Amino acid sequence: MIERIWSGQSKLYWLLLPLSWLYGFVSQMLRFSYQQGWKKSWRAPVPVVIVGNLTAGGNGKTPVVIWLVEQLQQRGLRVGVVSRGYGGKAESYPLLLNDATTTAQAGDEPVLIFQRTGAPVAVSPVRSDAVKALLNASPLDLIVTDDGLQHYALQRDFEIVVVDGVRRFGNGHWLPAGPMRERASRLRSVDAVIVNGDGQGQHDEIGMRLQPGFAVNLVSGEKRQPDALENVVAMAGIGHPPRFFATLKQLGISPVKAIPFADHQAYDPAQLGALTSTGQTLLMTEKDAVKCRSFAQENWWYLPVDAQIGEADSASLLQRLVVLANKRVTSAIKSS
Structure with a gap:
């Protein structure tokens, strides 16, 4: 039923519009308060790359995170991953994953990322705490956050939004009347848009497909x-x-x-x-x-599925991130 409402096939979304407007008002005010400095955000000493969504529901975000981490590792960067850890409940946070960490503790996506990439992974409802835990445990060149586009308490250097190429933005309304966490206009302020499946190629979007193995x-x-x-x-x-x-x-x-x-x-x-x-x-x-x-x-x-991105788009995106990481390292050396 919710899919029919969010896709616009059902007019029941009209009943949810008051809640949707309230959600939109609160989310926009929250972002505005961070932009104005009314609420404090934390900046990591290494670049932070957000891989997130504008909509609720699966868009292929986690395969993109895995692809990104593996590609950056191949280019010699030491990459860590942080996550909210949805679906998990740890005894204490932040939680650094190891081979014995269960999905009941950390959530399914962080465990999957850890097993696939071997990268250091930490989870915490407060993502800055997860970043600090990673940096205290080992030297890193760059942090990738699995989700967290709307988590403005953590400053970011690069934002990637993953879009479902078939469903796109549904009826365009905020939750719960529609699938939107933020309006589609937010795409104008991000650094890269990756479209999963059909429908890519609009504007500067990067096409991506999930290839099963x-x-x-x-x-x-x-x-x-x-x-x-x-x-x-x-x-x-x-x-x-x-x-x-x-x-x-x-x-x-x-x-x-x-x-x-x-x-x-x-x-x-x-x-x-x-x-x-x-x-x-x-x-x-x-x-x-x-x-x-x-x-x-x-x-x-x-x-298993792997994210596949065209060679030209892949090279351009990854080069921007390598330059970002190297620039932050150079700046840190000069200031020390």
């Missing part, structure tokens, strides 16, 4: 071509599950069932074990897999 068995680690899996039951607990199911269709997979879950939802063995019967295969996203690897069954597989 081999399906991976959660128990054995075996890899197979996705279309080699038989009697697939698909599940996805991400911001926009239809995207995952559409990817399977493009790969020639017609699931017996396609089961959406809420984003960041916690799973238990009985819940997922009941989804399949004898001879069926459970296929999930990598984000789901990090939450249930410890109790996985032999017929459970996940499908």
